[in-house]
Amino acid sequence: GAVVSQHPSRVICKSGTSVKIECRSLDFQATTMFWYRQFPKQSLMLMATSNEGSKATYEQGVEKDKFLINHASLTLSTLTVTSAHPEDSSFYICSAPGLAGTLHSSTDTQYFGPGTRLTVL
Amino acid sequence: ELKVEQNPLFLSMQEGKNYTIYCNYSTTSDRLYWYRQDPGKSLESLFVLLSNGAVKQEGRLMASLDTKARLSTLHITAAVHDLSATYFCAVTDSWGKLQFGAGTQVVVTP
Numbered sequence: 323g324a325v326v327s328q329h330p331s332r333v334i335c336k337s338g339t340s341v342k343i344e345c346r347s348l349d350f351q352a353t354t355m356f357w358y359r360q361f362p363k364q365s366l367m368l369m370a371t372s373n374e375g376s377k378a379t380y381e382q383g384v385e386k387d388k389f390l391i392n393h394a395s396l397t398l399s400t401l402t403v404t405s406a407h408p409e410d411s412s413f414y415i416c417s418a419p420g421l422a423g424t425l426h427s428s429t430d431t432q433y434f435g436p437g438t439r440l441t442v443l
Numbered sequence: 444e445l446k447v448e449q450n451p452l453f454l455s456m457q458e459g460k461n462y463t464i465y466c467n468y469s470t471t472s473d474r475l476y477w478y479r480q481d482p483g484k485s486l487e488s489l490f491v492l493l494s495n496g497a498v499k500q501e502g503r504l505m506a507s508l509d510t511k512a513r514l515s516t517l518h519i520t521a522a523v524h525d526l527s528a529t530y531f532c533a534v535t536d537s538w539g540k541l542q543f544g545a546g547t548q549v550v551v552t553p
Contacts, residue, residue, distance in 0.1 A: 356540070365531065365543045366486075415485050419539075430474070430491075432541060437485040 325349060326418050328435035335406055336443055343401045343438045345372075345416030351396040352418035356432070357389075360413040372399040372416075406442040414438045445470050445536040449544035456522040456551045464517040464547045466532035475515045476533045476541070477506050486531065489517075519549075527551045 325348040335341050345355055353374045358366040370380045370391055378391035390402040403410055415437045419430060446469040456462050466475070474493050478486040490499045492508035492515060499506050503526065505518045515532055529548045533541045 365545050366541075368540055368542075371540065417541075431488060432476070434478075434486040434488075439483075 326416065326433045326435040328414075328416055328438050330438060331436060332439045332441075334441045334443065337407055338405055340402055340404045341406055341440060343403070343414055343416075343440075345399045345401070345418075345435050347397045347418045347420075347433070350418075350420050352399075352420070353396060354419060355393065355399040356417045357391065357399075357401050358415045358417065360415060360437075366415060369401075372401075374399075403440065406440070408442045411440055411442045414440060445472070445534060445542045447532060447534050447542050447544040449532055449547050451547060452545055453548045454550070456519070456526075456549060458523055458551055458553050459521050462519045462522060462549075464519075464530055464532075464549075466515040466517070466544055468513050468515075468534045468542075470536075471510070471513075472534040472536065474535050475508055477504075477515070477517050478531045478533065480529045480531060480546070489530075522549075522551045524551045524553075 327346045327348055329344045333341055355372040357369045359369050360366045368381050369384045370378045372378050372391045372393040374393040374396055380386045388404055393399045416435045417432045420433050448467045450465050476491050477489040479489055480486050490506040495510040497508045503520045508515045527550050529546045531543050531546045533543045536542055
């Protein structure tokens with residue numbers, strides 16, 4: 323089945339530094355990818371939609387200058403957390419829409435990456 | 444605005460017994476998803492439900508969808524320890540974005 327990878331899986335950084343997280347669709351093309359953030363014991367919250375060839379669209383309350391998104395190719399989207407602070411510590415997950423099933427019976431679905439655990443000291 | 448409500452938020456299950464998780468959503472949607480999340484891990488897709496009356500089963504899990512009632516259920520039959528996890532339902536909004544429920548933390552004990 324379709325696979326989405328994320329790198330790094332875990333990162334620890336000092337306050338004020340920037341961190342880049344990569345999301346790749348490994349065996350399919352994704353013109354759109356989604357970035358989510360999940361705090362402990364909470365649900366996933368959509369941060370932004372990454373669009374290949376155009377600007378990302380951000381959800382209300384998400385600072386676009388702090389969370390820079392670049393959809394460099396049909397298989398790669400990056401999220402850069404700029405000037406990270408301890409409150410940015412979270413689990414960041416990307417997803418890409420794709421098709422699941424067989425050639426004769428397929429269903430739109432979302433493939434999720436394994437997530438990136440960011441800890442800002 | 445699309446809202447997705449799950450209940451219960453926490454479910455302590457006894458091995459061998461049956462339980463149901465409920466997912467209500469506020470506006471019409473094309474599809475409903477169920478996911479499983481283990482601690483420290485990402486989401487694992489369980490089911491995609493597309494139409495009214497859809498029922499899907501995989502092992503001890505069965506999901507159903509009633510689009511008229513805007514309700515989906517995830518039924519667990521004869522719970523076993525391996526089913527301990529957090530279960531999320533999610534619904535696509537008119538823009539194709541996923542709106543998640545709060546999640547149901549399931550703990551299965553002997």
